[in-house]
Amino acid sequence: MNLSEMSDDTCIRFLESHTFGHLGCSGEGYPYVIPINYACEARKVFMFSMPGQKVEYLRARPYACLQVEDVGAAGRWESVIVQGLFEELPDTDERRTERLHAWSLLEKRPLWWEPGTFEITDGISQSEGGPVFFSLSIQIMSGRRVEHRS
């Protein structure tokens, strides 16, 4: 078994070629982790969520991380973690272009995982409010890869 660090460029390529990870943020006292779809471009990670707890957490404490893994055959795996600052892309004139660009990247992905997209109302799912788009500017990044060699 061989464990190696991934270079900065390799981490970025890894993030760009994946679409699903786990976002960590700081809740009230405790950390908070959610599965999330993302898109990575030009060293920025774009995500969206319907309004809710995690968005409130991120607005209050904008330090976040995204961890992405890929598990292959025979115990091979890769994992990349980036830490950075949450930045909301509101639907304002100033940020509209960036927001539309984020959506243009995200809508290409299989958005099967949208746990924040629905609000619970008497057991019936209903969307409520518009999505919050945000980016994570990468401040710290690292990646590790395990390969088995005979």
Place this chain on the structure above:
Amino acid sequence: MNLSEMSDDTCIRFLESHTFGHLGCSGEGYPYVIPINYACEARKVFMFSMPGQKVEYLRARPYACLQVEDVGAAGRWESVIVQGLFEELPDTDERRTERLHAWSLLEKRPLWWEPGTFEITDGISQSEGGPVFFSLSIQIMSGRRVEHRS
């Protein structure tokens, strides 16, 4: 599509019947997320890690969370998050029984994911030091399930 909250008992049964999740802790300034194997018994979550950054983070700031998901066919998914306190199970006379019990639970699992188990030395993996066993006592728990109904 129907989104529903999972009851406390359902969350526990879900945690007990799964073995892999994502652990969130508080790093230096930023949250930190890692994939991890776990075992859940009697409302406690047991995990282990080789010494390293995440253990240092947890020792410094013992507030942690574990998020576990299960993605099924046709867009069905379940996700449970628990938040609680990290408690180390050191190899002392006082905690040895609990430590051995934690290991007896964990060793039954497929421990294919042990990213912290190896230290990097010139590209060659070597284990270094003994594993750190710890538990997470569940303080806050919630779960959500999405099912598609025709």
